Amino acid sequence: MTDELIGELIDTVAWVLIEDGRILCARPRGRDVFYIPGGKREAGESDEQTLLREVAEELTVALVPATVAPVGVYEAIDGAVRVRMSCYRADYRGTLVASSEIAELDWFGYGDRSRVPPVDQLLFDELHAAGHLAH
Incomplete structure (x- = not known):
């Protein structure tokens, strides 16, 4: 499939938090699918700025900027769109709590x-192959 047939590119940034072999996922209100926490950048934002803002908005914690480190960039077709997800690890301060825009948090x-979209599945595959994600 060529880029012209795929359509829109959705460029996102995501926070990879793994504890005890499980990864944190969030389900937005009104949706059935879980996602890696994060979201789309606003005009002029860097990946780090987007990551810090989105995680604070969704999970009410503050990421520690000095600890932000890249995990990888994943790209997949999801319906009629191409989704690119740039993933980062980072330490955080605070208590993980779903904000008003998030219906549910879970560890997968x-x-x-x-239970996650195609682009998230690529991250799951890589983390599992590396021994970071338990079955």
Whole structure:
């Protein structure tokens, strides 16, 4: 498929938080699918600025800027759009709490791979292959 047939590119940034072999996922209100926390950048924002803002908005914690480190960039077709997700690890301060825009938080293992979108599944595959994500 050529880029012209795929359509819009959705460029996102995501926070990869793994604890005890499970990755934090969030389900936005009104949606059935879980996502890696993060979102789309606003005009003029860098990846780090987007990451800090989105995580604070969704999970009410503050990422520590000095600890932000790249995990990888993943790209997949999801319906009629191409989604690019730039992933980062970072330490945080505060208590993870779903904000008003998030209906639910959960910790997923590799066995939950089918519950996330195609681009997130690529991250799951890589984390599992590297031994970071339990089944």
